[in-house]
Amino acid sequence: MTFQKPSHTFTKIHLKALHTNNFKILFTLSFTVFINTLSFAQDIPKKPKKINRSVKDSVVITSRDSLLIPEISEKSQDSTLTDSIAPKKELLENIVTYHAEDYTKFNQKKQKLYLYNKASIDYGDMNIVAGNITIDYTKNTVYAKGITDSIEGYTQKPVFTQGSNVVEPDSIIFNTDTKKALIFNSKTEQGEGTVIAQITKKENDSVYFLKNAKYTTAENLDDPEYYIKLRKAKVVPGKKIVTGLANLFIYDVPTPIGLPFGFFPQSEKHTSGIIIPSFGEQNDRGFFLQNGGYYFAISDYIDLAALGDYYTNGSYAARLESTYSIRYKFSGNLGFRYENIINSERGFPDYSKSTIYNLRWSHSQDSKANPNSRFSASVNLGSSTYYRTSVNQINTGSFLNNTLSSSISYSKTFQGEPQVNFSLTATHSQNTNTETINMTLPTLQGSIGRIYPFVSKSGTKKGIIQNINLQYNLRGENRITTTDSLFFKKEMFDEAKAGFQHTIPLNTNFKLFKYFSLSAGTNYNEVWTFKTVDKYFDPIEREEVVETINGFDSFRTYNFSSSLGTTIYGMFNFEKEGKDRKIKAIRHVMRPSISYSINPAFDQYYDSYEVVSADGLTTSDVEFTRFDESIFGTPSKTFSSSMGISLSNNIEAKVRDKDSTATEPKKVILLNNLNFSTSYNFAGDSLQWSPLRMSGGTQLFNNKMSVNFGATLDPYALDNNNNRINKFNIDNGGSLFRLTSANVTTSWSLSSKDGDKKGDKNNDKNDSNFFPEDVLPKDLDYANQQIRPDDDKEEKPPSEHYNYKIPWSLRIAYALNYSNSTRQNQISSHSLMFSGNIELSPKWSIGASSGYDLKNAGFTYTQLTFGRDLLSWRMNFSWVPFSTRTSWNFFIGIKSSILQDLKYEKRKQPDITL
Known part of the structure; x- marks a missing residue:
């Protein structure tokens, strides 16, 4: 809205001849002045806020509050606030903060500000630190340079910072209006490298143009051992460097290694790109390209590298490598390798063709993710001959491996009294020499924590009764034994064996005669199986026949054991008054223990068959148990009563310390451990000592x-x-x-x-x-x-020798x-x-x-x-x-x-x- 001044209103008054009315003329002039003073030109007053009407019992009620009519403030009537002519722009848009140690001088005539010695200036997101800074208010420019000293030379070079970009030139001219700058002899970090340019033109916050620049990753920027010379280049900080003609210089000596144009990605994030292969020659397979492919930066949490090899005789290989990670949750890597290897040429007698593969997976869970459950994996499986026959150079260091093993497990703990633990595991073990593979798919384990049924209310456990405790353990397995040729085929599951084992140990311990520790316990064991066997002698074929019977069966065993042990300390002191001997003392610690165990005979689970000779005579009886194929062993058929004896020793010496300031003798281990063990079987009829x-x-x-x-x-x-x-x-x-x-x-x-x-x-x-x-x-x-x-390497001062x-x-x-x-x-x-x-x-x-x-x-x-x-x-x-x-x-x-x-x-x- 525009405020109409009275001077802008022209009122035409026509005077009629021979007719004069002074009163009416004066009234008309006064009314005109009053109207023009208080009125708004081309102004439509705002409509007052409407109040929604409500209908009730078919009666329309309309209300209007006079307070809702907007008042016209004097401030809003100022026409300068909405003047169509834009106000003149200030010389500087932001507040300038500056400082200098020696002096700060302002030239009123030239409209220039001079800062000298350790000068700094802050303008918006820009910061310049230099020895000498001049601000020209008429041209909106900032000129920064160093200080030339007859002793130290050119010092206090400018450091130009804008946002996250840092430039260290010899001098700089910056226009605060256009945000453009000319930078001379600058050094700018771009990713892992540094750009050194004679002249840099800063176009805006995100584009720089360079002339006769050097790109290097050397540490010594004053004399880099190598650099890539960029005649003309465009730099987008944090994103890319695009160049024209560029070639490699080694100690300022040009090399023919160059490109007509180049592109250097500078992204701080993972980016996808081509992986350049290495090349070579192999006698039996010709020329090759190895480890070339493409890298996929899928996201911040996972990536993928697809690599391949190719040989001119037709051999090829493919690899997929992936790494993933989520902070505070889990991390891991996955890799699959496949090789199709051809030896010699088709038609030659030494021609052969084979395929090998290898799968690796590693997964670990962060302990902070879930304290009560955990998932982990360590997988290394594949062809038994993979590491021995692989032609890729990356497998050279692993060809001596003769075992491959894998484990994938999930465990969970249910807190409480008692605590319950549960785990599910799949394992794999492969002998690359015999090509035998053993797997458990899966293994189930569960346990209930130790329970003290007779403990006192105070929680203390004293004596033989209060220390009685029991547990429950469950283990189930589905065990598979196969070979390389049947791996992951239907036949590998035909001979699978499954079963469950339940164990309940009952133990107690207490002190005996103050210096001895006595423990005693019994163990109950129950095994479930789903396959049993029956054996008999075939008189026609003259051989033992084994038949497999599918169906549930079980057996139960138990045993008793106890042990008694103590610890004996001996000290041999060699010190004497007036003599400072090198060996002060020798300490000998012995831990003898005696154990006793009883294993009853469970011959009720055993049967026998007769071996008949060709003459029809019985030559012998062969005992067997139908649980011979059980994965958790067989019940014992012989009574065992045995005693175990063991003795462990630890010998240490105290010797005089070479350090004269030491107050205590130095401890030296002579024998970290020296153990003896044997046993005696009371129930044996011969060879009772082991x-x-x-x-x-x-x-x-x-x-x-x-x-x-x-x-x-x-x-x-x-x-x-x-x-x-x-x-x-x-x-x-x-x-x-x-x-x-x-x-x-x-x-x-x-x-x-x-x-x-x-x-x-x-x-x-x-x-x-x-x-x-x-x-x-x-x-x-x-x-x-x-x-x-090399961060862990200490910087050493240079030496002449x-x-x-x-x-x-x-x-x-x-x-x-x-x-x-x-x-x-x-x-x-x-x-x-x-x-x-x-x-x-x-x-x-x-x-x-x-x-x-x-x-x-x-x-x-x-x-x-x-x-x-x-x-x-x-x-x-x-x-x-x-x-x-x-x-x-x-x-x-x-x-x-x-x-x-x-x-x-x-x-x-x-x-x-x-």
């Missing part, structure tokens, strides 16, 4: 070396046929015990840090980023390995097994395995893993590895010098994942003939 078993272990050299040993000693002698007889070996002219088996295993981890008195807490950690301390073979496919960051203490690490494993159960007196296995690495320089690393079979006099699988850290690049070389899998792989490439396809790889794969 062999004496001994085992032990200790740690040596400040826990760097571990030693474990064991032996089996038999008190009975052997006859001339090397069979055990009921006669002690000492009574047969021999020693008290006869050594039947023994084993020794040791492992020793050494490194150059072990001798460093200033060593840190991570002395046993390998510093190399290339080779883990492991005696197992390594993966040769470096192109598919994720580079570990390399440290004469060359970093190194070594791990040695030794195993010896001896067998003499039937007087063979031989070493069954004898091997030495080792692995290690040496850092010849801060950037060079050499590693090896191998072993030697001392019994068969031959080297085991051997692998040599070489690594070179090229700052932003890495170079690796792996070599298997001999064996049927002789191969090598050379790789050089950029560490950054954004440029992981900028690489060179050459390899020789093992020529595997199936």
